[in-house]
């Protein structure tokens with residue numbers, strides 16, 4: 001693992017602290033420096049990835065990038081990419097990405113991730129798993145000591161059929177970690193959140209470290225009814241973290 005400080009985003013002269021969204025934008029723009037003309041790009045989803053998509057669109061318009069093909073990881077990103085003029089395709093036609101850029105909800109010290117609090121984990125994993133390079137862009141609030149360590153959700157996409165059954169099986173798998181599962185709702189409504197693939201999401205909350213992540217991943221994926229989970233293990237090749245003290249780029 002090699003880490004390089006890149007630049008300092010803090011406006012020290014006026015002591016103005018940057019907002020979380022400004023830090024996300026700094027990380028995203030740093031990642032876009034890796035984009036070259038002719039690349040097939042996995043386009044991530046979420047408020048951080050959105051900045052990268054906007055920037056790629058801007059560079060295309062300015063003629064500074066050419067012949068880019070984008071593979072979006074959600075319907076929202078597809079619509080955004082169209083609106084900024086990025087030509088799109090899909091995994092059937094372009095099964096290998098040169099580079100994917102996406103945000104994350106948690107990043108552990110080994111660059112394992114939790115993704116999917118935005119609900120797009122399945123398409124994100126399909127696209128990012130086939131990327132030669134996968135750059136994860138975060139502000140430093142996303143760094144955790146261990147997966148689940150933020151106390152926030154680890155999402156699992158499941159089929160709608162008998163979702164309560166699948167939820168209870170998931171809780172049973174992680175009983176020792178005090179796991180509680182909740183069906184994700186759509187905004188403030190009582191309606192379930194439905195993914196772009198027509199599935200539900202169960203958000204798992206852990207009271208303790210779940211330990212062996214590979215074993216946890218295998219156990220979740222063995223449950224009938226589960227489509228995919230939000231742990232992205234050993235997939236990221238580069239991590240870009242923007243914080244008040246600068247931007248850090250770490251290569252695996």
Ligand code: 5RP
Nearest residue numbers: 046047048103115116118120
């Ligand atoms: C969506 C994701 C996002 O990348 C993740 O939720 C981070 O989002 P944001 O950049 O808005 O903090 O996994 O499914």
